[in-house]
Amino acid sequence: MIPRYSRPEMVKIWELDNKFRIWFEIEAHACDALAKIGEIPTAAAKAVWERGAFDIARIEEIERETKHDVIAFLTNLAEHVGPEARFVHKGMTSSDVLDSCLAVQLTQASDLLLADLDRLLAALKVRAFEHKLTPTIGRSHGIHAEPTTFGVKLASHYAAFQRNRVRLETARKEIATCAISGAVGTFANIDPFVEDYVAEQLGLEAEPVSTQVIPRDRHAAFFACLAVIAGSIENLAIEIRHLQRSEIREAEEYFSPGQKGSSAMPHKRNPVLTENLTGLARLVRSAVVPALENMALWHERDISHSSVERVIGPDATVTLDFALARLASVVETLVVYPARMQANLDALGGLVNSQRVLLALTEAGIGREEAYRLVQRNAMPVWLEGADFLANLKADPEVTLSDRALEELFDLSYHLKHIDWIFEKVFGDEASRESVA
Secondary structure (H helix, E strand, C coil), X not given: CCHHHCCHHHHHHCCHHHHHHHHHXXXXXXXXXXXXXXXXXXXXXXXXHHHCCCCHHHHHHXXXXXXXXXXXXXXXXXXXXXXXXXXXXXXXXXXXXXXXXXXXXXXXXXXXXXXXXXXXXXXXXXXXXXXCXXXXXXXXXCEEEEEEEHHXXXXXXXXXXXXXXXHHHHHHHHHCEECCCCHHHCCCCCCHHHHHHHHHHHCCEECCCCXXXXXXXXXXXXXXXXXXXXXXXXXXXXXXXXXXXXXXCXXXXXXXXXXXXXXXXXXXXXXXXXHHHHHHHHHHHCCHXXXXXXXXXXXXXXXXHHHHHHHHHHHHHHHHHHHHHHHHHXXXXXXXXXXXXXXXXXXXXXXXXXXHHHHHHHHCCCCHHHHHHHHHHHHHHHHHHXXXXXXXXXXXXXXXXCHHHHHHCCCHHHHHCCHHHHHHHHHXXXXXXXXXX
């Protein structure tokens, strides 16, 4: 991923230095395990740890000749370790190193993404409680529907990202497996104890059946999880973009001093951050199909998955890390306009109460179809001509409700009576404590 959309900590996970360090640890832990069961001298395992090192430039030089990155690494490692290097990689195959390393990198990436989600969740929670009772219009099909609150909008996104956090924890656990099973995964030349030992040292679980490679359904599920998180990012980003539209102007991205929105029009305040997030979400989702296609490998293994994962591993995690951090910042600094929300609520002359009137008429004994006809008949002039809905209803002799009864149907608080209950469902006991405070 290009530096513009990268954050240093996530990038480091995918740098060669970290990759080769993990490779070294896999080989060194395997030597320790082999020494523990008497397969190699204890002094040899100790020498690997004491003298083991690698030089990236030298590895690349060797690989230009061998055309094999793991062999190039082992050759360079042997140049540092000396004669004891003959015990390194004993009974192992390249996939033991590559797949176990990828598992470590993806778990490291997951930990950063979980921290990103925690920051975003905290921001959404704070802003949701801040605007718990800030009334705004709810929209369906982009059209005014009935009142809600801005806090409920944000609580909905909080719940989505809370589910995403659970999904990512599951995906992290599923991807965190180690394979040290040798060629075609039969352990013919290496004791299964080595796999268990290395897995424990790396914080992984031993893969039940690795067939030389770790099954790629694990990876497919992982990247699908990242894509779902990206979809939730885009969902919130699009909501903010819509709310910032000139015709709505209920909320907008923070516009910093000195910021410029357009090279041609000095008045512009564009939702560039959330537009950017929409694009980044597309990039993360683009990893899913290749990850799914990686599941079908020839027999016990091929390397058709390798080139794909060398790209989507870094790109998807780096992009999602950046996107989550950017979205958290957008939420933390989001500028909200409650007065504009109220103005939009009032813009259609009370039409947002049409369902209440419909239900009241049916409760008064009018058939639903007839009640619907009466309400719609009085609503359409308001929609088309800007009339007053309540006044129209009062003037209609077929609407049998009293003026006072009609006026009560236009009470905004009616729509907000269950907000506390919604917040308790989303935030649990914390919602009750916040309400008391």
